[in-house]
Amino acid sequence: MVSSRRPESNPSGGLESPPADEQPKRQRRIQSVVVGMRVLQVLTEQHRPLPLKELAQLAGMPPGKAHPYLVSFMAAGMVKQSPLTGHYELGPMALQMGLAALQQLDPLTEASQEAALLAARADLSVALAVWGHLGPTVVRLDEPRYPLHVNLRVGTVMSVFNTITGRVFAAYLPERMVRTMLEDEHRRVVGGTSADFDSPEVQQLLQEIRATGMGRGQSVPLPGVNTLCAPVFDTAGHIALVITMFGPQGAFDADIDGPAGRMLREHADAVSRRLGAQGRR
Template sequence: MSEVTPPAHRPEDSTDTPRRQRSIQSIEVGMRVLDVLTEAGQALPLKEVAQRAAMPPGKAHPYLVSFMNVGLVKQHPLTGLYELGPKALQLGLAALEQLDPLTEASGEAAQLAADSGLSVALVVRGNLGPTVVRLDEPRYPLHMNLRVGTVMSMLGTVTGRVFAAFLPDAMVRAMVAGEQERVIGGRSGAGVARPQGGLGWLDSPEIQRTLADIRTLGVGSGVGLPLPGVNTLSAPVFDGDGTMVLAISVIGPHGVFDPDPHGPIAALLRASAARVSERLGARAGHSRA
């Protein structure tokens, strides 16, 4: 009776050895065409689609035809220009519905805290104002009463000013007025970080210049804010509509943290906020101020 020789063990058979999954190269190449139409934001002729996708028109055209057959691309009947089709919109909306800003930002916050060695807070717009919903605290502890649930002053904190820079003006005014009303009425509570200013201060040249700088730089910075001895950098995160949905704030002791808006920590922060915004469907330069 013949003896059956067991198959030789191959490294790729091991569950401990990562294997590259099989892929369909033509789909990956075709995505270059879809990426061109996505980034263009307008209908394009075949020649320009091909040029931007770095392929000959004769190669780009069959991809466009296939994408039109499934509704990912449509061609204008009069001009012959190509743009994204209804199926692309359906896919995009379905993907956005499955996204949660906090979930998308949490990993970035944890990594930013590890990379910078500083505290990183995720802050959303709550009914009382910008509210801390996550706080990562690594090597340098903060000697201040900052915790999940802390409400940040709209104008008296860097984080609040970032919200003031990018939220609609009517919303900002309502939030500032509500904050002042609570302060005057003695109902601000211990959780509100440094209430300050009011509608008059909001309209002051000083604050308006600060908000304009934040919009230009894409980040807010402050020395001794929200408290003396504590410095802050804060950057906005946008959704697919260009609406600011949260802020990522880096906070640390004055002696170890330089909140230079052009410095290395600011660069890390901007990159983190940009990655979250991209995952939420935002496009560069399409934020609402």
């Protein structure tokens, strides 16, 4: 028998909300753990032993509230206390956990989500490149709704100095490694050796990239295509990969300090932080 009862309306005029047991449930959390993590976060960010009063102040709680957390964390090896000064710092278990987390990190996995978000936000093409045995190599490409038709695919090897992506790698990689790759590229493409690395123009270009933290190209190397590149660093401060954003010159303002540049820097810095990098290089 079909019921003739009609759905009840709520005061706003819409249909009544589903029963509570059918609504998405919020995951339970232990509030004391969330609060206690503020203590560990302060010790992580300050990079130095701290007295109780200063640590509590930075964590936004009274010393009497912070102290029980510290006692508990010391029992678990997450925090240790100097017998001479009484100051607190991260303990051996915190170090072990940090090292384990770093070993599980994969730069490409961490960067892929950010690349997809960046491409969607900017509605521009975004590529991830790593340093391969032949040079900068594209390992991921996210394209907008209306992709820009350029000769760039996953697996493409880019020139060290004739692309913005390659220049960003050259700015942060060890000089010997860049020289070797540049010579190899020159032999494969042109023949003979190359002394371009030592030219004042190249050195100034690399210095500008280090100063701004990004690479920029307007109609370079492709006419009508603008490019912005940002490096991603790992916990040792080494360049792990490069995020490249590119689009048509008429629609993409490749200004490092413009909206697109700030957006790219935001996502690149987010990946660097997840890889353990300390601040912008």
